[in-house]
Structure formats: C-alpha cells, structure tokens
Amino acid sequence: MSIKKSFLHKAILLIAALIFVSAATNAAAQIAVTASANLPPLKADFDRFISWFGGEWNNNEQVWQQSADAKISLAAAVKEEAKNKLVEEKITHTHHIFAPILAPKIGSHIYYIQQSLDGDLTKSYRQRIYRISPDEKENAVKLEIFNLPDDKAFFDAHKKPAIFADLDVSKLRATPGCEVYWRYDNNAKSFEGTMKPNACSFVSKRYGDKRIIITDTLKLSESEIWINDQARDEAGNYVFGSKTNTPVKNRKVRYFTGWVYLHRDGPAADITNKKFSFRSDIMIHNEGQKIPLLYDDGSETPYLLELAQLTYQNTRTAILKMAVIDKETKKNVFYLWSQPDGIRVGINHGWIQVGLTQKTSRVAYGFGEPPRPARTATTQ
Numbered sequence: 001m002s003i004k005k006s007f008l009h010k011a012i013l014l015i016a017a018l019i020f021v022s023a024a025t026n027a028a029a030q031i032a033v034t035a036s037a038n039l040p041p042l043k044a045d046f047d048r049f050i051s052w053f054g055g056e057w058n059n060n061e062q063v064w065q066q067s068a069d070a071k072i073s074l075a076a077a078v079k080e081e082a083k084n085k086l087v088e089e090k091i092t093h094t095h096h097i098f099a100p101i102l103a104p105k106i107g108s109h110i111y112y113i114q115q116s117l118d119g120d121l122t123k124s125y126r127q128r129i130y131r132i133s134p135d136e137k138e139n140a141v142k143l144e145i146f147n148l149p150d151d152k153a154f155f156d157a158h159k160k161p162a163i164f165a166d167l168d169v170s171k172l173r174a175t176p177g178c179e180v181y182w183r184y185d186n187n188a189k190s191f192e193g194t195m196k197p198n199a200c201s202f203v204s205k206r207y208g209d210k211r212i213i214i215t216d217t218l219k220l221s222e223s224e225i226w227i228n229d230q231a232r233d234e235a236g237n238y239v240f241g242s243k244t245n246t247p248v249k250n251r252k253v254r255y256f257t258g259w260v261y262l263h264r265d266g267p268a269a270d271i272t273n274k275k276f277s278f279r280s281d282i283m284i285h286n287e288g289q290k291i292p293l294l295y296d297d298g299s300e301t302p303y304l305l306e307l308a309q310l311t312y313q314n315t316r317t318a319i320l321k322m323a324v325i326d327k328e329t330k331k332n333v334f335y336l337w338s339q340p341d342g343i344r345v346g347i348n349h350g351w352i353q354v355g356l357t358q359k360t361s362r363v364a365y366g367f368g369e370p371p372r373p374a375r376t377a378t379t380q
Contacts, residue, residue: 042141045184046134049141049191050109052222053132055364057096057250060119060288061310066091068313089244093118096225096250098130099158099365105168106146107131112158119289127151129172140181141191146172159367175202180216193218204239212239217247225250251309252364253285256345258356260293262301267333269351277301282356283366286320293324302327305354309340320345324352 095116103110106129113128128145135142148154149171157163177199182191193216200214210233219226228247231239259280263269277295284291288308293301304325311318322345323335338345343358362369 041184042134042136042139045182045191046141048184049182049220050132052191052220054098054100054111056253056285056366057098057225058119058253058285058287058289059091059094059248059250060308061251062249063091063093064288064308064310089242089246091242091246091248094227094248094250095119095121097158099161099367101158101161101164103129103164103167105166106164106172107133107169109133110164112154112161112164114156114158124151124155127154127157135181138181140183143180143182143193144174145178145180146174148172161368175200177201178214180218182218182220188221190219190221190224193220207233207239210234210239219247223252225252251287253287253289253366254363255283255285255359255366256307256356257359258282258346258354260305261353262293262295262303263351264295265351266302267349267351271350282354284356285366290325292327303333303352306335307345307356312337322347322354322356324354 097112097114099112099114101110101112109132111130111132113126113130114124115126116124127148129148131144131146133142133144146169154163178195180193180195182193184191195214195216197215198213200216201211202214204210204212212231212233215230215232217228217230226247226249228242228245230241230245233239259278260282262277263271263273264275264277265273269275277297279294279296282291282305284305284307286307286309288306290304290306293303293305295301304327306321306323306325308321308323309318310321318340319337320340320342321335321337324333325331326333334347334349336345336347344356346355347353
C-alpha cells in the first residue's frame with residue numbers, strides 16, 4: 001500500500017512539473033511574440049529601406065512603351081497640336097546608380113549618387129551624396145542631399161570608393177529644407193517619399209535669379225523607384241519637371257554575365273571554316289542596355305547585344321528579350337525572348353552563339369564589391 005502511495009505521489013509531482021514547464025514555455029513564446037510585435041516600427045522601416053535602396057535603376061521599359069504608344073497615336077493623329085503634345089511630354093530615359101559607400105566623416109548610411117541620360121554611363125547629369133537616417137520626430141526615414149565639392153573629381157567614384165574615406169561633411173553643401181521623408185505604407189508594400197511643403201527652394205541664375213521651389217514625390221518598393229521632381233517659381237509658374245505630373249518609373253536592374261562565340265564572316269559564314277572569335281567577359285543588365293560585341297582581339301564587330309525586360313505589345317505579356325542588332329541599320333539581326341524573371345538565356349544561330357546567366361551576387365550592381373569597414377584588432 002505504501003508503494004502505491006509513493007508511486008501516486010511521484011506521478012502527481014511529475015504531472016505538476018510538466019504543467020509548469022508547459023506554462024513557462026507558452027509564457028516565453030507569448031513574450032517573444034509580444035516583443036516582436038512591439039519592435040519600434042521606425043527601426044523596421046529603416047532596415048527595410050536600406051535593404052531596398054541600393055543598386056542601379058533604369059526606366060527603359062517606360063520610355064520604350066511611350067515610344068510604341070506614340071507611333072500608334074501619331075498614325076491616328078489629325079490635329080497638329082496633338083503631335084506637338086506627344087513630343088512635348090516625352091519621358092526622359094534615365095539610369096541611376098545608388099552606391100553605398102563608407103564615409104565615416106559624413107555618417108553611417110551614406111550613398112554616392114550618379115545619374116545619367118539615354119543609357120550613356122560615360123556622362124552624368126547629376127552627382128550627389130545622400131545621408132540616410134531614422135528621424136524619430138518625423139517618424140520617417142530621412143534622406144539628406146549634399147552637393148559634392150567637385151563633380152568632375154568624383155565622376156565614377158562608385159568604382160573608386162576609397163576617395164570617400166576622408167571626405168568631411170564640412171566639404172559638402174546642402175540646401176536646408178530639401179530633405180526627403182520616407183514613410184512605409186504596409187498596404188502598398190512601398191515607401192512614399194515627400195518634402196515638407198514649400199521648404200525646398202533656391203535662387204537660380206540659370207532662370208534669371210528667380211527663386212525656384214522644388215517638390216519631390218517619390219515611391220520606393222523592393223523592385224521599383226518612381227521619381228517625380230517638380231519645380232515652379234514663386235508665382236507658381238512651371239520651371240521644369242513633368243507638366244502632366246508623370247513620374248519616371250525606374251526598375252532595379254539585374255546584371256548578367258556570359259560569353260559570345262562569333263564567326264568573323266557574319267550571318268553568311270561557312271561555319272566549317274573555323275574563323276570563330278570567343279569572349280567570356282560579357283556583362284549586361286536587363287533594362288535595355290546595349291553593348292558592342294567585340295572580337296577576341298578587342299576590335300569591334302558590326303553588332304550590338306541588347307537585353308531588355310519589356311511587355312509584348314500584342315498579348316501584354318512580360319518578357320525578357322535578348323537581341324543582336326546591326327550597328328549600321330539599327331535593326332535586329334535576330335532576337336529571342338524568355339520569362340521576364342529568367343536567370344539564364346542563350347541562343348545558337350550557327351554563326352553566333354550567346355550565353356548569359358544572372359550574377360549570383362551583387363545582382364543590381366555592375367561594379368565593385370560591397371564596402372567593408374577596415375579590419376582592426378577589435379573587428380578581426
């Protein structure tokens with residue numbers, strides 16, 4: 001009888017212990033869930049913004065689509081003013097490089113900005129330094145804009161980032177009031193960026209010493225950034241920007257690397273005659289970039305290679321197009337298309353073979369390695 005009582009007593013203790021452990025586990029889990037739910041929203045938004053912002057961006061499809069639509073509209077246009085309007089509202093083709101850099105004398109999250117027109121990355125129409133930080137007072141991600149001391153000296157600085165190591169913020173020039181505040185919209189899964197009303201202004205010599213007021217309206221998602229810059233004078237007259245309030249819709253680019261095997265006699269080649277050239281140093285992004293194809297000795301071929309994410313006109317189906325273009329006629333020698341999010345594309349036309357594969361790291365960058373703090377005794 002005593003043995004049964006002892007066994008019963010131990011069983012009761014064991015059940016009590018299990019109940020205690022279960023309750024403690026549930027309590028810990030509840031605390032973890034509560035803690036996660038109570039993470040400061042601004043911190044989460046800031047981390048998300050930083051993870052999305054860097055990269056290269058391009059609005060090739062928007063420009064291409066407008067051109068395709070304009071051809072249809074022009075064919076049907078009767079009034080001369082309709083034609084003039086189509087020309088007037090032409091969307092600018094832009095390419096933006098937002099390169100994270102290490103510039104400790106400026107701040108923690110710093111970007112070098114270089115922006116180009118018409119796919120020509122050998123020139124830039126705008127270079128800036130951006131400093132990004134969480135702003136608790138505004139409950140937003142704040143983006144401050146700085147002018148460089150000498151644009152020419154810093155051209156292509158994303159390829160030589162050591163130039164920023166000793167750059168002091170005192171050497172930069174900012175226009176107070178031109179900060180952009182980004183707030184995350186959970187329903188839209190994107191950030192909306194705005195300036196404070198009428199806060200960003202400057203006196204422009206280019207426009208006859210007028211005071212120009214800038215208004216920026218922007219949108220950032222994981223794959224797109226929309227930019228709508230508007231400028232008016234104090235009387236409200238248009239100075240620059242889209243008259244129809246149309247944003248420039250840029251997509252984050254994806255870079256591909258690969259090879260080309262090309263017969264020197266072109267499409268009419270006798271491929272049994274092994275006059276082939278091989279190069280494996282191709283790099284091209286998917287937002288309408290065109291690059292010259294070279295022979296293995298570095299001389300130019302008569303062809304360009306294009307890679308472009310577009311929407312097929314007849315079916316409205318998104319595609320990834322690869323084309324070989326005749327430089328002289330500017331017409332496609334041939335092209336093929338694949339899934340828009342495809343990571344590999346290739347062709348074999350006998351006289352030419354091309355193979356491209358999406359980069360496995362730094363997909364949105366066509367240059368360099370990510371910035372890393374210098375190794376010290378405390379960071380090794």
